[in-house]
Amino acid sequence: MCAATDWKQKCQSEWKLKGRDIPAPDGVDWKSVHSKKPFNRNLLKNPAPHGLSHTQPPPELPAPGFGDEPPRFEPEGDFKDWTTSTERLPLDSSGIPEGAAICHLPQYSWFTMEQHVDLLGQGLWVELLDSYQPDICIQDWYEETLLHKSLYQLQVKLLGADRKTVIQEHSVSPEEDQSQDEHRWKEVSHKFRGYGPGVRHVHFLHRLKCMSMIGFQATRATDSAVLVRLRD
Incomplete structure (x- = not known):
């Protein structure tokens, strides 16, 4: 043989x-x-760039205050293998009475992290993806705080061989209940199934809300995952 x-x-x-x-x-x-070993293995690299795990409570948030350090607009962490970008949002002065003195307004921004997965490069093969179509499972955890009603956004696309054609897509943008301050990890997950032939790549992107106002506070995410699973 x-x-x-x-x-x-x-x-x-x-x-x-x-x-x-x-x-x-x-x-x-x-x-x-x-x-x-393409099955049940996390295909994302560096899934916890903040050095945290959802199995442990998130660390205490930094107390706001004046400091000697220059203002910061991006989270701290090791973002190797991720493509990152920051979008600063316009200042929001709604709800402030006319003529009122304004000392500080929060400066919000989105911190975007994205990563690309080549399914064939990870050991999967064409006939498996086109005929059997194994489940492609997404999992992520983000930090719940009172920072803003919108802390997190997720967008995952299944792409064709040209890395541009979108075969299937999943997006989520949860709105937080700001009446409670539990400061915990919140799970986001999705399973792609029956997506049709032609899938060759996965594009994973999530956005995390940050705020700068007499200090800097960033929403954190951890244990991001893309897994391929054979159906039982």
């Missing part, structure tokens, strides 16, 4: 491909597929 067949049988046995009627053509580099 040739080595290629051995690796194919190894993958079929470990992941029960035959029992699930999953296409396993001979043209696939099964040794490479096996080494990359």
Whole structure:
């Protein structure tokens, strides 16, 4: 028996491909597929750039106050493998009576983090994605605070081979209940299923609200994940 067949049988046995009627053509580099372990593995790199975990309570928020440090408009963290950008939002003076003296207004901004996943590069193969269409699962956790009624936005796209054609998309922008201050991690998740043929890439993007006013406060996210799962 040739080595290629051995690796194919190894993958079929470990992941029960035959029992699930999953296409396993001979043209696939099964040794490479096996080494990359594409199923139930987080395909995002550096999923916790703030060094935090949702299994532990978020750290206490910094107390506002005057300081000698220059104003900051971006969160602190190790954002390797992420593409980041900051969008400063217009000052909001609504609700302030005419003629009132204004000392400080909050300066809000969105901090955007995005990452691209090449599904074929992660060990998946064309026939699997087009015929069987495994579940593509998204998970994320963001910090609930009283900073603003809108703290977090998520946008995930399943893209074609050209990395531009959107085959399916999921977006969410929750509104917070500011009557309660629980300061906890809130989970956001979604499962893509039956998305049709042609999916080759996943684009993951989330936006986190920040505020600068006599200090800086940023919403944090952690344990972001893109996982491919075979259906039971």
